[in-house]
Amino acid sequence: MRDTYHERLDAVTDQLVDMTRIVGSMMSRATQALLYSELQTAESVIAADDDVDDANREIEQRATDLIALQQPVATDLRIVVGSLRMSATLERMGDLARHVAKVARLRYPEIAVPEELHEVFREMGSLAERMIEMCGSVIADKDVSLALQIEQLDDRMDDLHRQLFTTLVSPEWKHSVEQSVDITLLSRYYERFADHAVSIAKRVVYLVTGERFDELPSVP
Amino acid sequence: MRDTYHERLDAVTDQLVDMTRIVGSMMSRATQALLYSELQTAESVIAADDDVDDANREIEQRATDLIALQQPVATDLRIVVGSLRMSATLERMGDLARHVAKVARLRYPEIAVPEELHEVFREMGSLAERMIEMCGSVIADKDVSLALQIEQLDDRMDDLHRQLFTTLVSPEWKHSVEQSVDITLLSRYYERFADHAVSIAKRVVYLVTGERFDELPSVP
Numbered sequence: 001m002r003d004t005y006h007e008r009l010d011a012v013t014d015q016l017v018d019m020t021r022i023v024g025s026m027m028s029r030a031t032q033a034l035l036y037s038e039l040q041t042a043e044s045v046i047a048a049d050d051d052v053d054d055a056n057r058e059i060e061q062r063a064t065d066l067i068a069l070q071q072p073v074a075t076d077l078r079i080v081v082g083s084l085r086m087s088a089t090l091e092r093m094g095d096l097a098r099h100v101a102k103v104a105r106l107r108y109p110e111i112a113v114p115e116e117l118h119e120v121f122r123e124m125g126s127l128a129e130r131m132i133e134m135c136g137s138v139i140a141d142k143d144v145s146l147a148l149q150i151e152q153l154d155d156r157m158d159d160l161h162r163q164l165f166t167t168l169v170s171p172e173w174k175h176s177v178e179q180s181v182d183i184t185l186l187s188r189y190y191e192r193f194a195d196h197a198v199s200i201a202k203r204v205v206y207l208v209t210g211e212r213f214d215e216l217p218s219v220p
Numbered sequence: 221m222r223d224t225y226h227e228r229l230d231a232v233t234d235q236l237v238d239m240t241r242i243v244g245s246m247m248s249r250a251t252q253a254l255l256y257s258e259l260q261t262a263e264s265v266i267a268a269d270d271d272v273d274d275a276n277r278e279i280e281q282r283a284t285d286l287i288a289l290q291q292p293v294a295t296d297l298r299i300v301v302g303s304l305r306m307s308a309t310l311e312r313m314g315d316l317a318r319h320v321a322k323v324a325r326l327r328y329p330e331i332a333v334p335e336e337l338h339e340v341f342r343e344m345g346s347l348a349e350r351m352i353e354m355c356g357s358v359i360a361d362k363d364v365s366l367a368l369q370i371e372q373l374d375d376r377m378d379d380l381h382r383q384l385f386t387t388l389v390s391p392e393w394k395h396s397v398e399q400s401v402d403i404t405l406l407s408r409y410y411e412r413f414a415d416h417a418v419s420i421a422k423r424v425v426y427l428v429t430g431e432r433f434d435e436l437p438s439v440p
Contacts, residue, residue, distance in 0.1 A: 165401065168397050
């Protein structure tokens with residue numbers, strides 16, 4: 001009974017980590033589809049979102065069964081409840097990767113992002129990938145120090161997000177309104193993705209320490 | 221014991237309904253701040269978001285205590301788990317109202333929305349308010365038919381969202397990139413708000429019928 005109990009609890013955590021892998025792969029491919037105008041890559045991201053939705057539903061089912069059958073308390077219960085919250089967050093991160101892929105598909109065979117902004121989006125994509133990968137490690141290993149690093153990467157993402165808006169409203173910006181709209185939304189998708197990664201990190205810190213992240217000292 | 225149990229369960233539902241009221245009031249004031257350039261109204265929305273965050277945390281605490289102390293099963297457990305999901309959704313809807321208010325504050329004393337688009341945003345605001353109000357009734361009364369109506373309002377919101385994008389990229393659009401960026405984001409905030417309302421409706425339908433919304437016939 002005890003084994004089954006912990007196996008079930010671990011299965012929920014394992015599936016969360018799986019979700020981070022799927023979502024990370026989606027965001028990586030979405031960035032590639034966006035910058036290299038790859039239609040099939042974009043389609044694969046859009047299709048993969050169903051897997052994330054399925055995983056989210058499965059985690060809810062597993063968590064509900066686990067609560068009903070094995071009545072976890074204290075830390076275990078907090079882990080189960082936290083997993084429900086985190087899987088909902090990961091589901092939204094999958095949506096954001098899908099949104100990026102949809103912009104890529106919409107503009108195909110054109111490229112939504114003007115040449116001079118490719119480097120910024122490449123960095124945003126790379127940050128997003130690192131952050132979700134770190135989320136996977138944070139969930140798997142309950143690593144609080146790594147959770148704090150995720151917030152540092154988010155600061156960089158925010159900088160890039162602001163930088164893009166500054167570029168858009170500068171007199172040098174000569175592109176169409178359509179491109180302005182695309183860049184506005186794309187930038188927001190990456191920025192939101194990063195925010196969600198931070199919320200997962202905060203959640204794990206709370207699980208481990210019992211303290212809200214906001215009250216913790218930030219890493220230097 | 222039985223009374224306490226149902227009192228606790230009802231308290232979670234009541235707090236969810238309270239959240240819909242707070243969020244509805246926020247979105248209503250955010251739209252007003254946006255269209256009439258009211259700084260103090262915008263500030264009040266931004267401040268109110270803390271109340272939503274607090275309510276979200278309280279619901280999690282109540283739900284966790286209820287599970288630990290009273291071990292609900294079957295439908296009751298689904299309600300508790302569903303409440304956790306819905307309160308997270310309402311928390312994000314509060315964020316979206318705050319985002320609208322922040323745009324209003326950023327452009328004060330100017331008005332972010334050009335005159336000719338006021339009517340569209342007024343309707344989006346009105347739809348958002350009706351949808352969140354209906355969410356409150358749906359949660360309180362478990363009213364499936366009302367849940368289906370929320371999806372109809374969402375169709376109208378999507379129409380307005382598309383209409384705005386068409387306006388933005390039309391040759392008649394003569395406003396600055398800054399305004400294009402504002403309209404892009406604002407339109408998305410309302411559209412997302414409506415999507416979240418639909419997800420709450422779906423959740424209640426699932427609780428009541430055990431069936432996923434997508435598989436239900438849509439209302440004519």
